[in-house]
Amino acid sequence: MPKRYAYFQGCSARQSCPELNQATLAVSKKLDWELITLESGACTGARDLIEAQPEMAIAINARTLALAESRGVDTLMTICSTCTITLRQVNKLLKEDAAAFERANRHLASIGLRYNATIEVRHFLWVLIADYGLDRLKQRVTRPLTDLSVAPYYGCHILRPSDVLGFDDPDNPTSLHNLILALGGRPVDFKSKADCCGFHMMTIDENRAARHAGGLLIDAKQQGADVMATACPLCHISMDSWQPKSERVLKQRISMPVIHVPQLVGLALGFSPKELGLERHIVRPAKVMNGFAAQ
């Protein structure tokens, strides 16, 4: 029987990173997961709403959690790290703070919803490792990522703070490293793997953010990575969509392709680069496009 998950695609995968949604749906289908897309959900408000208007953030995200619960599942699967931290933070509050729980449910009652706090918010990467299992995934690999050196980039909101996230060790994360090994690729260790991508300061000071993101890409490149894999579309925007800006600010050619984790999995499961939307990237993952298209 296929495992069922409520699926929260977030805003970026609907707009500036549509290939992430495309790859997630393709891979999930291949792994026999039944995804119930929460089209009727809402943006989590990212860090902006929870900081500036926390009560609104709690109400809006409680609604999304209640919608997931109403579909009879136990997991709300996310594909964006900032959505993950925000939904988990609200969920934690609703599970631990009786007053906040009651307040949120009073607001939800006006639209006929109730949240019973039974949902776990989990990122695609966590579901893949904890529910599906890397050993089982290895057996599904039809096209190992042999000779592909992949820099596992974790970023922040899938690791820290660990009392909200709690899946991986924030000091020495290994989940992506292990996934790359399971897919037959070569993980490339690099110092900046758990550093911030700078996305959340991008609209405040573009040059500062672009310089910062460029530094991470150069670090991965210097360690010999062919591509970088990220679990968050916001990190992807910082490091792929804005890579030309980083190159201008740093006055240096970088050319480091950045791909989404579901795309990496999809390649090993036999999908073509086009089926995973890899042609949409600003920095063309040439080695992946050429190597995998030919096979």
Place this chain on the structure above:
Amino acid sequence: MPETITVTIDRFDPQVDKTPHPATFRVPRQDGMVVADVLQYLYENDTPDLGFLWECRTRRCGTCAMRVNGRPVLTCSEPVADEMRLEPLEGLPVIRDLIVDRQELQRRLAPWAGEAHQQGVRETRILLQQGEIAHYRALSECIDCFICDSVCPALAENSSSASQFAGPRRLIRLEAQVQRRAEPLPWLVYAAQGNPSLCTRCFACTQVCPRDLRPAEAIGSLTKRLYERQELDAHKASHIRSFIHSIRSGAWLDEFRLLVDIYGVFGVVKFVPQALRMLVHGKLPRPHFGHPAQTKDIQAVLRGLENTRSS
């Protein structure tokens, strides 16, 4: 459990060395040993010229902060591991071995502390309610260990940027000041000058704070206060307003509108090359119109919220 601990220390004397060089030592293990004990043993028995600092040994002074196996900690309470690499805190100039120069960051704190006094600002202190005491006491327990500042990526960018971020240590202290005063000025002015909007929201500071003071959340709290008083950085305030508008009117974030809200209709012109690239790759966000039923639902929830607030 091995009888000895292997410890590698980054030795560095700026008068002799160009870069730090590792030196490895073995230290006999004792029950309940912490990293500071190892350093003390080495100083007394092996390397009397080893540069390191400690003072209170009770987690109160913050002097003994350094990196142990890559993680910034207080050595006076950090249990030993079989193999350890000790390095100075990141992001601060090294004076010698494990001692860093904290003066530059310390100076960042000093001007505002004295400025209020010099300007003759009359401070009105307020009585805290019972429930607020724990929160205030928590924030005021910052011990100036500089661990949060040492891991802050936004602070690290100051050296190559015109804009300057005050860093989590200074901002958490400002938040503590604001919390206990009826009139939060001038503390909020200092907070605004410290550019909390440049915080990357990476939570590195919250993760490592040895007192568990959650500096990232304190920066979030300052952001809320500045937003409500319309004293937040204009781009950040527009960013927040755009999120709220998008959710209210169409449930999901309208990325296209977000840029227009922040930079203005004429301001987005500079993004034309980027937009063309994204258009060619099928990644250009399009104006987003919400689903009517979904939007109605959200507005009903928010009306309930507003009614609760006003009552």
